[in-house]
Amino acid sequence: MTRLRTRTNTCTKLDIRTVAERADVSIATVSRTINSIPTVSPLLAERVWKAIRELDYYPNSQARSLVSGRSRIFGLIVPEITNPFFPELVQGFEDIAVENGYEMLVSSTNNDPGRMSVCIRRMLERRVEGVAVMTFGVEEPLLQQLSERKIPLVLTEFLLDTPHVSTLLLDYKMGFRLGVEHLVKLGHRHIAFISGPLALHSARTRREAFLASLKEFQLPIRESWMVEGDHTLEAGVRGFQALADQGEIPTAILCSNDMTAIGVLKAAYHAHVRVPDDLSVIGLDDIRFSEYTLPPLTTIRLSGVEIAQAAFHALQAQAESEKGKDGVRKYPISTSLVVRESTAPARTINIFPFPR
Amino acid sequence: MTRLRTRTNTCTKLDIRTVAERADVSIATVSRTINSIPTVSPLLAERVWKAIRELDYYPNSQARSLVSGRSRIFGLIVPEITNPFFPELVQGFEDIAVENGYEMLVSSTNNDPGRMSVCIRRMLERRVEGVAVMTFGVEEPLLQQLSERKIPLVLTEFLLDTPHVSTLLLDYKMGFRLGVEHLVKLGHRHIAFISGPLALHSARTRREAFLASLKEFQLPIRESWMVEGDHTLEAGVRGFQALADQGEIPTAILCSNDMTAIGVLKAAYHAHVRVPDDLSVIGLDDIRFSEYTLPPLTTIRLSGVEIAQAAFHALQAQAESEKGKDGVRKYPISTSLVVRESTAPARTINIFPFPR
DNA sequence: CTGAGTAGAGAAAAGCTTTTCTCGAGGCCG
């Protein structure tokens, strides 16, 4: 028989055995109850739940994963956390992960590829069941470490040619097509582009998608209007100046992310170039802030939350797939155009100097 | 004797025993080597490290913490991740935690106090060794759950009257004093305040600190100039309008965080109120973005990174303190004023209507 | 030269859970 104890007994340790004793059942029965294994009679289950509530017991997840061989943790590697796009993505991932009984282990490389190895070591030590790598980057050799261990992996649009790797196909083509089309309809023919760092695979992909759209609409391509940035706000400021310094600037600037576009807005303001009257600006991402810039930013929407959810589903599909098939898939992520107030009909081509 | 194997042997499992066999030593010796316990002869240690490198072995952190009773995980609970202040804090915490061999478990309540219990359950299941609660909030009863289990806790300026709780003393008094002083020196005498949601303890504290500063400088206190917001950008927009609707607005608005201040900047712009010529605006936080608003925001700096580091040190001190003392302390966090371009000498009091 | 002490290393237990194995009781069919 179980002796009654006070509810707040802080002295004894609180493990599954304690619960079993209090409910007067075996340890196995408690475990089965917790895991909703149906071979427990309702009578005992009720006793167990009562004991759990009274003791305020929480199973030790470390012991659980040790024995079950499943950590129920997914890793998420992001390049930085300063760019608001990524917090949105992280939050989206946390939400869906927790909802589905998984834990999330975030790690940021802080835009330093050298830190990727630290991130991966953390993932391996915690025995994550999958990793979503959102750095849009170039660290194939390191990722091999994961895929060699058959750890499910999700990458964005970069095709690592190994098993256990799912891919998110971000539809930049469509996005830039919509953006350029929008500008063309407004009468723009001279469009500049501020890219991300071209060392990044995704930055090159975006640039190519932009160029493809220019070709599609038979717009002129001028090398000097293709400026390389680094996805920061400062890159937008510098990019605008680089364009302005050429003495003649296009009537529209398309940026490969919103932070850059916001930098362009700021630089344009200081140069007394009016947006959208003198210059149309389009970003990419649709971060929250874009709605609140002056003027509100027209942008190509790429939903961080949608990416996060797709990444989670990809990992879950792989982690929980049957032995036979590996659950690897490609997940298309669509883009769309959000028209706000940073774009307007083109004037004639802007001839510098604007007042600086 | 150990048989030589190919480097990429993917078939066998990779645990400490594998390493021991390959290095031809006992499991205990491998463990001691990994943990830098000095009773291992250099010769064996070298053999062990070689085997670890060759096998690319990473210890299973779950098994480690299960047996050692130390998870080396600290929890971090934040209210939201959309407000850029928190990503900065999270990043700061991750950096210092990883640097010191700890793991971080972030959890966001998404501004929904109801989600706090989910956050706490995650913390308890993962057996964190401490939790930093950065919600600036009101969830004492829930936190009892943690302190009852003797889990080290760090809170911001709210004094939970139990052991195992360290406190970060954010010096709002000094911050608002500096802000108000700055405005007074510029000739302002009519200062409004947009607070956070007054249900939050910290919002009330900030409000009181502001009022104390008004008194100190013998400025008029007008209830209608004390607007309640909710720390969002929209709150700044609404707050400005609420003040404008009164027909007469003060010459300066102090906001209880930067997002609100940015909202005020936006609303003022749309109302054709020029900042700083017609209206001075001061925020609080000094998020990265504040440097890039139009105009750049004068703000009371409260460093998320500094808070994160203090929180980590507080938890570490408690987690690693000797049995005798509990390591509980109070950590002062200083504030300072960052003067940018959203403040300027006061004109005469603004009389509405501005064009809306 | 002998005995005590110590350093270095292995064997084994412990930590908390899941999961497999085992067992008894009860139901059903022939």
Next chain:
DNA sequence: CGGCCTCGAGAAAAGCTTTTCTCTACTCAG
């Protein structure tokens, strides 16, 4: 009425590491 099957539940093993206990061989002092 007996044998087989199934259901419900307990006992015990397993999972991977740390840590304690134990043992051997050596050093050094008397």
